[in-house]
Amino acid sequence: MSSAQYIIQAKRFCQEPEYLVCLPEDPLDDTAVWVVTSQKSHADFLCPFCGHPMHIYESYQTRLKTIPVQPHGHRSVLFKGRRFRCPCCHETVTESNPYRCPGTRITKRAALWIKSLLAHGLTIHSVQEITGIHWDTIRRVHETVMDESLKTYAVMLEQNHYKPRFLAVDEFAIHKGHTYATTVMDLESGFVIWVGKGRSLADFQKFFEEISPELLSDVKAVAMDMNASYNTLVSRYLPQAKIVYDRYHMQAQYGRDVLGVVRLEEARKHKAAADELKCKQTAAPIRKQPRHSVKRKCRNGSSTAS
C-alpha cells in the first residue's frame, strides 16, 4: 500500500469526529493494531426509557478483524467504547460500534470485501483461505447477502405484478436418508419460489399457507413426481391448475419398474441356459485329454476337465 492510499484509508476511518483513530506508524505492518477510541460524552446520550441525561458507567473494548495489507496477513481494529447509565431509572445503554458488521467480529469493510469475493462465485472455503476469517463468520455474511437479494427480488416481483403460470414441485435430500426438503419453482423463469423442510403432505401444505392465493391465481399447471402425493393438495388449493407428471420421474420409474424387471428376467434366462450347457458338456464322453488339464467343478458338484 502506498502512503497516499494509507492516508486515504486513514481518513475514511477518521471521517467521524466522534472517534479518535490511532494508526500504526508502518502502514505495511499487519500485526500493529488500529485503535479507535470513542470521544462521546454523557451529553451525547439521553436515556431511551425516560429521556433523562445519562452518565458514563464503564468502558469496553472490542477487537475486530479487518482487511490486511499483506497476503495472508491478519490485521485488527481495537474499538474502545463506553456504557452509559441513567441515574433516574438505572437502565444501562452500550454505545454501538460503528465499524462492526452486525452479528460478527469483523469490520464493515471486511464484510464488504467478503461480499465482493462471494459475488465472484467463490466458495465459503475459498474466501476463508484468502481472508483468514473464520468459516462461520463468512457464512453469516453470505446469509445476509442472500437475505438482501431475496428482499430485493421480492420487491421487484411485486412491482412487476409477478404471477407464475407453470410450477414444479419436488423433494430433495439435505442429508440423504435423514432430512428432506420440498421445493417449488417457476418453470418459466427457473426461480425457486419456496423451500420448506420435510417432504410430507403437512410440510407441503405450508407452501399454500405462506404464499398468497393472489400470487398463485394464474397457475395453469403444476409438474410433480407421480409417486408423491402432492397432487392431493394441488387439486384442493389450485383447482384450475392441471397436474402434470414430469418426464424425468416417469422415465425414472419406467426404468426401475419395466426395464429393470425385463433385464433381470433376461439375465435369469441366460444364466439358466448357461448352466444347462455346462451340464451337457459334463455328461458328454471325454475323447481327448489336453496335455495340461485343469480340473474344475461343475455347479452341480461333479468334477470335469478342461
Ligand SMILES: [Zn+2]
Ligand atoms: Zn432513564
